[in-house]
Amino acid sequence: MSIIEQLVTGLGVPNFAVLIPEIIVLITAFIVFFIELFTKNRALITATTIAGLLLALLSVFSISQGDITLYGLYIVDSFSLLFKAFLILSTIFIIATYRPYFEKKEIYFGEFYYLTLFALLGMMIMVSSPNLVTFYIGLELMSITIYILIGMYRTKRKDLFDYDYKSKEGAFKYLIIGGVGTAIISYAIALLYGATGTFDFMEIASLATNEESINIGLLAGIVLLIIGLALKASAVPFHHWTPDAYEAAPTPITTFMAVTAKVATYAIILRVMVEALPYVSEDWSFAWALLAAASMIVGNFIALRQKNVKRMLAYSSIAHTGYITAALAAPTGMGFAAFIFYSLIYIFMAIGALVFLTAFEKNEGWTNHIDDFKGLAKQSPLMALLMLVFMFSLLGIPPTVGFMGKLGVFLALIGSEVWWLAVVLVIMSAISAGYYLRVVSVMYMYEPVKKLSFSFTGAERAILILMAIIVLILGIYPTLFWNVSTTMSSILIASIGR
Amino acid sequence: MDLNAISFWVFSTLAVLSAIYVVFGKNIIYTVLSLISTLIMVSGLFFTMGAELVGALQILIYAVAIVVFYVLVISTVPQFKGQATDGKYMLLSIPVGFIVFLELAYVSIYGVWQSSTGIFDEKVLSELGNAKAVGTMLFTKYLFPFEVASLILLVAMIGAIILGRKKEDVQGV
Structure with missing residues (x-):
């Protein structure tokens, strides 16, 4: 028997039953593609996208038996299913805010919808990759789609041409820096392959079992992989694309980048680090500690100086x-x-804060400048209250869930006796009060400067209220998510050396 | 002298000559054309050594895709400023180029040493050939990333069309 026959007989048919969410997202993307081609019915495009996503969300819950399929290149376990469910859920919320914003700014394209779906597909592939090749290809599908989405602020309104220009600038900046990140990651993958002879996370883990097994090639691969992932997750000192790209993109796209894309990146960071390099955790945990400290310090101090929310x-x-x-x-x-x-x-805090901006930016005269927030509590009390909840949660004040998140990280750091980072975390959280509370104080303690009239769609109101309720409920009863997270983390650890 | 040796000498002489013109040529279009010639000659060298896959990829990727991209950039940027006549860059480029050469030479020789490991050892390769071995892996185990790459190309194409469209054409939406 020749080697080709041996390979082919060993393969079998992929288990498509566990791929249903991805298949539904892909098919929805192509359906939207063709609807957009033949009709200009905007309500139909939105409805199809959201219906497809809801179907995909339901199908995530229908999978009861996980599997490693597609010849060992695709893993469906509870970790990937959990993140897929949340990625799809956040995309549904974000897509519901697309149409009113784009129509107001006259940048409506049907392409926004199916490009978002392609990016979501890339993220879903990314979070369920047990292999460096699958991870790389998913990351690229996500990144390339997002470069395009940032640059799509092609407005027909003469007064918004500045935004048009800035959006191209932001997209170009992200394209160049993101391209460098991609190059770094591919070089890291090449080095890891050279050092271990495999792309598979589990096999890499079985070869890098202790400090002695690390040679110079493997170490260089790990360092470059961490740098590339940090760049995609916008950790300092690889963050320079973030402010420009986030500010320049249309606000719903900013939400998509800041929430869905980031959470997918966090998920894959955790999976790569825990599954591929579990026995050399001392090396990468210190690298991530340095990156985290730098991100907290630089991010918070620069945010203090910003006038644009x-x-x-x-x-x-x-x-x-x-x-x-x-x-x-x-x-x-x-x-x-x-x-x-x-x-x-x-996910919930960031969607809340950014959808708030989406809702207000639709109104004429609103520029996201901090002065625009003056006296908002008098003009629009409900919205101001919701923003207060999100700001408190991002800051981490007790009745909201942001406090629980920071408490969890703090306790974990104390438990491992990483005191210096725990101290940095607490001090930087205190400093971040400077800019989060400024938004709140400006809303509640000033008289309105401009006379603006606000109008919001029902979907935006509903999303904001829902997010605020989730943030408060989880803040009072965090056990709900904490149990899930603990289970996931123990599953992840149990899968080492499977 | 058999045909293989003759073709080796012809290809390598032409490759070196056109590489020298790439470095010292004054006209930027001629240097790019000369670069294409170098790359095609190098792929000819690959073919004479029996590495038919690398030779074909060399023509497909370098000679066609990348050099055409260079020509496109040169022809779209008006008054291209890449004047290569300034001598002061030589001071930096010659030592750096030499170091890169040393690294490449080390990696290539070391790679030849190490390349006989893995499931496709020399015996299998002599039975199958390079193209068949790569194709087997690409269309069995790595089929899924290969298919997803087509989606990436589709997305990139859509993006190029949307972002590159003229402003006036947008009115009909």
């Missing part, structure tokens, strides 16, 4: 990358649980 939230998302990756400095079950918990709750 959208740009401020971009720096705040850099700081949150710091808080979340700080949990990796404690490579224990507690640390991983805190990492997963914070990633999940970050």
Whole structure:
């Protein structure tokens, strides 16, 4: 029997039953593609996208038996299913805010919808990759789609041409820096392959079993992989694309980048580190600790100086990358649980704050400048109250869930005796009060400067209220998510050396 | 002298000559054309050594895709400023180039040493050939990433069309 016959007979048919969510997302993307081609019915495009995503979300819950399929290149386990469910859920919320915003700014393209779906597919592939090749290809599908989405602020309104120009600038910046990140990751993968002879996480783990097994090639591969992942998750000092790209993109796309894409990146960071390099955790946990400390310090201090709230939230998302990756400095079950918990709750806080900006930017005269927030509590009391909840949660004040997230990371760091990082985390959280509370104080303690009239769609109101309720409920009863995170982290640890 | 040796000498002489013109040529279009010639000659060298896959990839990727991209950039940027006549860059480029050469030489020789490991050892390769071995892996085990790469190309194409479209054409939406 020739070697080709041996290979082919060993393969068999992939288990398509566990791939149903991905298949539904892909088919929905192509259906939207063709609907957009033949009709200009905008309500139909939105409805099809959301229906497809809901179907995909339901199908995630229908999978009861996980599997490693597609010839060992695709893993469906509870970790990937959990993240897929949350990625799809957040995409549904974000897509519901697309149409009113784009129509107001006259940048409506049907392409927004199916490109978002392709990016989501890339993220789903990324979170369920047991192999460096699958991870790389998913990351690329996500990144390339997002470069395009940032640059799509092609407005027909003459007064918004500045935004048009800035959006191209942001997209170009992200394209160049993201391209460098891709190059770094591919070089890292080449080095890891050269050192171990395999792309598979489990096999890499079985070869890198202790400190002695690390040679110079493997070490260089690990360092470059961490740098590339940090760049994609916008950790300092690889964050320079973030403020420009976030500020320049249309706000719903910013939400998509800051929430869905980031959470997918966090998930794959955790999976690569825990599954591929579990026995050399001392090396990477210190690298992540340094990156986390730098992100917290730089992100928070620069955010203090921002006058534009959208740009401020971009720096705040850099700081949150710091808080979340700080949990990796404690490579224990507690640390991983805190990492997963914070990633999940970050979805609700960040969607809340950014959808708020989407809703207000639709109104004429609103520029996201901090002065526009003056006296908002008098003009629009409900919205101001909701923003207060999100700001408190991002800051981490007790009745909201943000406190629980930071507490989890803090306790994990204390448990592993990484005192210096725990101290940095607490001090930087205190400093972040400077800019989060400024938004709140400006809303409640000033008289309105401009006379603006606000109008919001029902979907935006509903999403904001729902997010605020989730943030408060989880803040009072965090056990709900904490149990899930602990289970996930123990499953992840149990899968080492499978 | 058999045909293989003759073709080796012809290809390598032409490759070196056109590489020298790439470095010292003054006209930027001629240097790019000369670069294409170098790459095609190098792929000819691969063919004479029996590495038919690498030779074909060399023509497909370097000679066609990348050099055409260079020509496109040169022809779209007006008054291209890449004047190669300034002598002061020589001071930096010659030592750096030499170091890169040493590294490449080390890696290539070391790679020849190490390349006989893995499931495709020399015996299998002599039975199958390079193209068949790579194709087997690409269309069995790595089929899924290969298919997803087509999606990436589709997305990139859509993006190029949307972002590159003229402003006036957008009015019909």
